[in-house]
Structures are given as structure tokens and as C-alpha cells.
Amino acid sequence: MSASTSEGVEPNLTPILDMVFQLITFFMLVINFKGQSMDLTLQLPVLGSARPLDYTGTLDPLLLNINSQGAVQSHGHPVEIEKFVPLEAMNLKLYLKALGKPVADGEELPVPVIIRADKVTDFATVLGVIRLCQAQGYRQIALSAMNRQEGK
Amino acid sequence: MARRRKRRKPPGEVQMNLAAMLDMAFQLLAFFILTFRPTPVEGHFQLHMPPAVPQTDVQQSTDMNSSTGGETSAFVETLDLYITADNRGQVTAINVGQQTVVAGRLTGDALSKLNANLRSNFGVQESPYERIQLHVDRRLHYDELMKIVDVCTRQTLPDGSQMRQVGFMELGNAAE
Secondary structure: OOOOOOOOOOOOHHHHHHHHHHHHHHHHHOOHHHHHOOOOOOOOOEOOOOOOOOOOOOOOEEEEEEEEEEOEEEEOOEEEEEHHHHHHHHHHHHHHHHHOOEEEEEEOOOOEEEEEEOOEEHHHHHHHHHHHHHHEEEEEEEEEEEEEOOOO | OOOOOOOOOOOOOOOHHHHHHHHHHHHHHHHHHHHHOOOOEEEEEEOOOOOOOOHHHHHHOOOOOOOOOOOOOOEEEEEEEEEEEEEOEEEEEEEEOOOEEEOOOHHHHHHHHHHHHHHHHOOOOOOOOOEEEEEEEOOHHHHHHHHHHHHHHHOOOOOOEOOOEEEEEEOOOOOO
């Protein structure tokens, strides 16, 4: 900004600054870090009766994205599912033990698994992931679907 | 129009230069606008799976109309659905027990028929079933599977609770 002369007009920047701060506040409030764990390239099936996840626990659910080729991704990174799920289960058990709520082998883990699979993923792949989760003690499985077609 | 005269500031008044702050605020705003991605509206079908069972028990249960695999299902009556698919991953037939309910593509009518059949099994007060076991062709696409899961989870048990005990199993001869 140029320095005002004795005849120059100095704009009042306060209202624009107010407005910009309000916009920043809006975007800060709606920013969703959970979205980073989702693979947004997947095309989920569309079913109107799908409901929001009924889970009130404090621990984050285990979210697994399965693409049409059967590759599994978690938190934006491809994972080797045979190693990843047992590792996550082991970490969860250690964490629960540290909290004083140990879970014995074979007992149900109190955290759901959210499976987001592409609509053309074959059943064998999805079943393989579910079986692996079951074997580690995850028994609450949530299968994701879109409530409505994107862009509609 | 009269020329505006600049007001003389009283001595000692400090005027803040807001331009720098505005620059920074615009940069922050640009960052948030560029990184903004609205989360898609997603729902879930929540299922409560039984504990994992060894494969030998699974094989045994596929031959029977009422499966008995696993710790939970040993005490729970299970309704078995057999779903076959073609190479394109589309449903070709759905059998409830030994009765063919859907033959051909999974259209709206077919889903209604399946729903009516399941309702006739679960809607009655003395329904013995508490769990649904889906025996699914390995080639079936996930969206077709979800339509069937949707119909299954719409069923209510005699106690008024929603059906959540849905198990999955691969059809033995699907690869052929």
C-alpha cells in the first residue's frame, strides 16, 4: 500500500479483514481430517438405506479401502493386508492393556472395521479381508455404501 | 464535490498497518479453499460377525440347509442363502434354502421377491431364525452383494431388533 498523501484516500481494510477471517474460520471448522483416510477414487455402491455408523467408542475404527483390483489401502497408503490387520490388532490390544481393559486372544475387539470396497470388487477379495479381520478378533464389520449418487 | 480533508491525528495515536495481516489472511484462505474436499455422504451396513471358524467346519455347513459352523451358530438357527453369479459378477440366481427365489438378474422386482421371502421367514412370531448365512459365488461384485445385504439387514427379528447377524461364505463350486 502506498503511503497516503495529504490528499490521498486510505481504504478501510477492517471490514475486508473481518470477512476474510470469517471465511478462514468457516474453512477451518469444516476441514475434515477423516477424509484423508478414505480413498475417494473408489466408486461405492449406492444404497439409500445405508445408515451412519452406530459407534460411540473413543477409539478410531479401522478403515480399509479395497479397490477394483483387490489392493487394500489404509490412511492413503497401500498396505499388505496379511501383515497390516494383525499388526493393528496387536497394537490395539497393547493399547487396551495399557488402559487397564485387556482383551484376551479370541475375544472380540471393541473397535469396528469399516470396509470401503469399489463396487466391482469381487466377493472373494472382500471375504478374504473380512476373514482376516475376524481371525484377529474384529467382529463388528461395517460395509460402506453411498446414500446417493455423487453429483445428484 | 468537496475535497475531503485528511483528519489530523492526535499525537501519540498508533495506526496499525492492516495490509500485511490481510496478505497473510488471504494466503490462509487460499490454502483452505484449495485443500477443501467435501466428504462424500456415506452410510454403512453394520454386521456382527461370529468368531472365526476353521475351514473344516465351514465345509460341513455348506452341505446343510441350516449351518452349524462356529461357536455362535451352534446355538443359533441360521437361514442360508445361496447366491450364484456369472463371469461379469452379476447375480444369476438366489436360493433361500432349497427354494429358488430369484432366477436371473437382480432387478428391483427380484429384490422385492427376496424381501418378501425373507419377511415370510422372519416376520412370523415363532420364527426360528436369528442369523442369515450368505453362500456367495466368489465372482459376485460388491455392489450386487450389498443389495442383498441391504435386503437382509431390513429384516426384523421377533424381539423387534434389526437383523445384524449376517455371515459370509464362499460357494464351494464357484470357480468352475
